[in-house]
Amino acid sequence: MKILVCMKQVPQKDAPLKLNESGTWIREDVSYEVNEPDAFALEEALRQKEKHSGEVVVITAGPARAQQVLREALAKGADRAIHLEDNAFVSLDASNTARAFAAAIKDEKFDLIFTGLQSDDYGYAQTGVVLAELLGWPHATIIMQIEKTDGGIRVKRELEAGYFQFVDMPLPALLTIQSGINKLRYATLIGIKQAKNKPMRKVMLAEVQSAIGANMQKIERLYVPQKTKNTEFLEGPPAEVAKKLVEKLRNEVRVL
Amino acid sequence: MADSILVIVEQREGKLNRVSWETLTAGQALAAETGWTLEAAVAGSGVTNLANEIAGKKVAKVYALESPKLEPYTPDAFAAGLKQFIASKQPRLVLMPHTYQVRDFVPKLTTAMERTAISDCIGYKKDGARLLFTRQMFQGKLAADVSFTCDAPWFVTFQNGAFRADKVEAGSAAAPVETVNVEIADGIIRNKPQEVFKEAKQAVDLTQAEIIVSVGRGIKEQKNIELAKQLAEALGGELAASRPICDSGWLPMDRQIGSSGQTVAPKLYLALGISGAIQHIVGMKGARTIIAINKDSEAPIFEIADYAVVGNLFDIVPPLIEEVKKAKAGA
Numbered sequence: 183m184k185i186l187v188c189m190k191q192v193p194q195k196d197a198p199l200k201l202n203e204s205g206t207w208i209r210e211d212v213s214y215e216v217n218e219p220d221a222f223a224l225e226e227a228l229r230q231k232e233k234h235s236g237e238v239v240v241i242t243a244g245p246a247r248a249q250q251v252l253r254e255a256l257a258k259g260a261d262r263a264i265h266l267e268d269n270a271f272v273s274l275d276a277s278n279t280a281r282a283f284a285a286a287i288k289d290e291k292f293d294l295i296f297t298g299l300q301s302d303d304y305g306y307a308q309t310g311v312v313l314a315e316l317l318g319w320p321h322a323t324i325i326m327q328i329e330k331t332d333g334g335i336r337v338k339r340e341l342e343a344g345y346f347q348f349v350d351m352p353l354p355a356l357l358t359i360q361s362g363i364n365k366l367r368y369a370t371l372i373g374i375k376q377a378k379n380k381p382m383r384k385v386m387l388a389e390v391q392s393a394i395g396a397n398m399q400k401i402e403r404l405y406v407p408q409k410t411k412n413t414e415f416l417e418g419p420p421a422e423v424a425k426k427l428v429e430k431l432r433n434e435v436r437v438l
Numbered sequence: 439m440a441d442s443i444l445v446i447v448e449q450r451e452g453k454l455n456r457v458s459w460e461t462l463t464a465g466q467a468l469a470a471e472t473g474w475t476l477e478a479a480v481a482g483s484g485v486t487n488l489a490n491e492i493a494g495k496k497v498a499k500v501y502a503l504e505s506p507k508l509e510p511y512t513p514d515a516f517a518a519g520l521k522q523f524i525a526s527k528q529p530r531l532v533l534m535p536h537t538y539q540v541r542d543f544v545p546k547l548t549t550a551m552e553r554t555a556i557s558d559c560i561g562y563k564k565d566g567a568r569l570l571f572t573r574q575m576f577q578g579k580l581a582a583d584v585s586f587t588c589d590a591p592w593f594v595t596f597q598n599g600a601f602r603a604d605k606v607e608a609g610s611a612a613a614p615v616e617t618v619n620v621e622i623a624d625g626i627i628r629n630k631p632q633e634v635f636k637e638a639k640q641a642v643d644l645t646q647a648e649i650i651v652s653v654g655r656g657i658k659e660q661k662n663i664e665l666a667k668q669l670a671e672a673l674g675g676e677l678a679a680s681r682p683i684c685d686s687g688w689l690p691m692d693r694q695i696g697s698s699g700q701t702v703a704p705k706l707y708l709a710l711g712i713s714g715a716i717q718h719i720v721g722m723k724g725a726r727t728i729i730a731i732n733k734d735s736e737a738p739i740f741e742i743a744d745y746a747v748v749g750n751l752f753d754i755v756p757p758l759i760e761e762v763k764k765a766k767a768g769a
Contacts, residue, residue, distance in 0.1 A: 195655075195713065196734055199579055208580070276545070277554050302577055305716070306557050311513075311545035320628035321513065323542045339631075340698055342538050344691075346637060350630040360698075362685030398554035398588035402570060407581040407741060415746045423747055424757035427729065428765050430745055435727045437649055437673065437706050438765045 183236035183330070185227040186290070188283060188297040188310065189220040189255060191248040195302070205403055207273070216251045219298025223359040225366050226328065227296050228259045234330055236293070237261045243271035243282055249382070256377035257369035263380070268387040275397040276308035283309075284316045285393035286385045294335075295356040299324050307358075314356035321356040322349050326363050439590055442475040443468055444529040445497075446520065448537055449480055449488050450511075457535035457596075458492075459603035464562075464596050465533050466496055466607055471564055474530060477501065481519055481620075483509035489615045496607040500615045507622040513543040514627045519620040521550050529591055531569075536595040538697075548593050555593035556584050558716070560600045577715045578738035598697070598720045642676065642692050648705045649675025652695055652722070653683055656711015656732060656751055660688045665755050666710055672762040675706070680718045696721035710751045714739030731755070 193199060197212040227238045240255040242248050243266035252263035266282055274282065295317075297310035307323075314321035326346065327338035334352040340360050341347055369377075416426045432438040445465040447458035462478065469476035476496070480488045481503040489502035503523055507515045520543075524532060534540045536558045548555045561572040563583060570583040571594055586592045644650060651670035657663060663683075670677040677693060684694040695702055696718040703724035710731050712718060715738070722728070723742055730743035731751045740746045747754055 193576065195577070198736055199576055201580075208576070275554060277549065280549075304575060305573075305577070307541050308545040308555065308557060311542070312549045315517075315546045315549040321542075321546070322629060324538055340538070341634060342697060343701070344636055344699065345634050347634045348632040350632070352628055361681065396587065398586065399556055400585050400587045401582045402565075402585050403583045404575065404580055405582075407574070407578070409741055411742055411744060413740055413743050413746050415748065417748075420749065420753040421757045423749065423754055424761045427745065427747070427758055428761040430729075431673075431706070431762070432765060435706050435729075438762065 183230055183234045183293045184291065185230060185236065185238050185294045185296060186287065186292045187220070187224045187227045187238065187240045187255070187260070188295065188313070189224065189240055189242045189251050190217040190298070190301050190303075191215070191242065191244055191251045192217045192301055192303040201404060205405060206401055207404060214247060214250070216254065217298050217301045217303075219300065219359060219361045221298075221366055222361050222363050223296040223298050224255050224258065224260065225364045226359055227294075228367070229364060230294070230328065239264065239290070239292070241283060241286065242266070243274070243279060245269045245272065252382060253377055254369060256380045256382075257373040258367060259373060261380065263382045264385060265382060266385045266387075266390065270387055273397075274394065275399050276304070276306040277312050277398060278394045280309050280312035280316055281393045281395070282390045283313055285390040293353045295319075295354075297356070297358050299358040299360050310356055310358040317356070319354050319356050320351050321358070322351060323358040324360045325357045326360050328357065439528050439530060440475070441473075442477055442527070442529040443472070443531040443533065444524070444527065445476065445478045445533045447478060447480050447488075447492060448535055448539060449482055449485060452484070452488070454480075454488055454491065455535065455537060456603055457537060457598050459606045460599070460601040461533050461535045461596055462492070462495055462497070463601040463603065463606045467601070468531065468533070468562060468569075472569070477529070479503055479523065481508050481516065486615065486617060490612070493613040493615050494608060495613075496609040497613045500613055502615060502617045503620050504617055505620045505622050507627060508620075510631050511539060512627050512629050512631060513546050514629065515622050516543040517547040517550055518622050518626055520547055522620050523618060524591055525551065532591050532593045534593070534595045536597050540595055544593060544595060551591070553588060553591060553593060554586070555595060556586070557595045558597050559594055560597050574716055577713070578719065578741070579736060597716070599723060637691070644676055644678055644693065644695065644700045644702050647676040647702065649673050649708075650678050650695070650702060650704045650706070650722075650725075651675050651708045651710065652678040652680065652712060653689075653710045654680040654712030654718070655682050656713075657683065658711075660686070662752070663688055665752070669708070669710075669755055669759050669762070672759050672766070673706075673708075675704075675708075678702070680712050680715070709739055709743070710755065712739050713737045714742070
């Protein structure tokens with residue numbers, strides 16, 4: 183099976199975010215990491231390859247810093263990488279990101295494409311499904327299990343409130359992967375060494391420009407959300423905070 | 439282009455999903471704001487009863503979109519059926535709840551119509567003549583006001599809990615219901631869905647718990663779960679967790695709170711080392727009192743907390759357990 187994994191670099195979970203001067207995006211001087219669901223998507227692709235052989239290719243769009251995500255994926259066992267390298271990719275909407283990916287892989291023949299179910303920055307939860315539609319492929323979202331069958335694959339979709347559903351589908355297909363589908367592996371020292379010699383194809387903005395249109399939605403303003411609740415911050419040394427909490431539990435919350 | 443708003447409600451196995459009413463409330467508010475006509479649609483096979491149920495609310499018209507191919511749900515059939523209907527009606531706004539099902543077909547539908555969806559919104563604003571939709575970004579740390587820069591129809595999905603289901607206005611008389619038989623060509627449905635099932639009988643029903651102590655990533659290691667357990671026991675409450683903890687197998691899945699787990703509304707929700715990702719918050723924001731302990735002062739959980747402690751949970755929880763025990767013994 184030849185599998186493409188779409189990955190994204192996002193600000194680290196605990197990174198303090200600062201707004202840029204125009205208040206339309208964050209200042210880029212933060213630490214980044216791989217979007218968590220994408221890490222599970224990669225792991226699943228590597229496991230499928232180990233079972234059925236084939237190739238795992240990773241793709242990302244973003245400035246030079248985003249290459250780190252691909253390097254880590256190669257170190258974990260991906261075979262090669264595609265980097266759509268330009269700052270401009272950061273501000274594309276989900277639709278255009280999918281169009282850029284579709285253009286970059288037009289000469290490839292994949293059996294499966296995996297993406298994380300959503301990104302930790304924008305959180306659109308759209309790019310994967312849009313890509314499937316552009317390619318004319320069937321898709322399934324929020325996947326917790328994948329098995330190869332005679333005619334294609336059987337996947338386990340997570341529904342809300344603890345419900346699940348198996349879906350049979352033909353190949354090629356696109357799946358968006360849920361966090362927790364598997365246990366992530368670490369890169370080995372040998373893997374990290376080997377990654378240096380694995381192919382990394384760079385795709386410049388100009389090569390995919392004709393496939394991209396104007397964004398159909400625009401962030402007018404980004405801001406720190408207004409509090410809807412009057413939060414009372416309890417301060418002091420731990421022993422004192424514990425006393426204050428118990429006082430609240432007794433007199434305000436009335437559970438003691 | 440019609441000056442109308444179309445709310446597409448969600449049904450499963452002949453029952454309306456509760457969030458459908460929330461989206462209808464949003465539709466009514468937007469209709470009042472814009473002066474546009476509000477219509478609703480429900481898609482499936484044999485959905486006239488559901489359409490009648492919606493027709494009791496303040497809407498101009500309800501459409502029952504019927505095809506045997508819409509049951510069971512598949513993204514192929516839903517995208518094809520809705521595309522056909524929306525293209526013929528040309529509403530300005532199409533509103534839907536941001537459910538797992540909507541997430542599954544909407545990007546396909548909008549792409550097929552060369553449009554876009556502003557997804558997972560928590561509200562809207564009127565900015566002169568145009569509408570802005572507010573959505574959370576960076577896991578709730580920031581919010582964004584987003585505009586459409588393309589032609590209508592504009593698709594918007596609203597987050598679970600963004601509007602109040604009990605605020606939906608009843609109509610003065612039942613709205614007309616029209617059945618529309620959508621044509622879904624043979625062979626376009628590629629996925630074969632099997633029966634929906636529940637993994638295992640839920641051993642713990644957290645929805646009945648009055649006190650919940652919940653742990654997140656901040657607990658760091660599996661062995662530290664014991665600390666949270668001791669606090670839960672001291673308080674006489676149940677232990678729960680955010681998704682990553684259950685993913686790691688540190689607590690069973692039936693103790694997970696959030697969109698993929700249980701939705702709870704206890705008297706007290708004590709969040710230990712939970713940052714408060716949207717997916718978690720939708721499962722617990724109905725709690726009467728929320729206490730959050732987290733070392734990151736910017737954690738979104740503090741946005742909804744009644745009492746907040748910025749600090750290391752490993753410093754605060756041990757004396758808290760002692761104080762709770764003392765208080766209980768003294769009472």
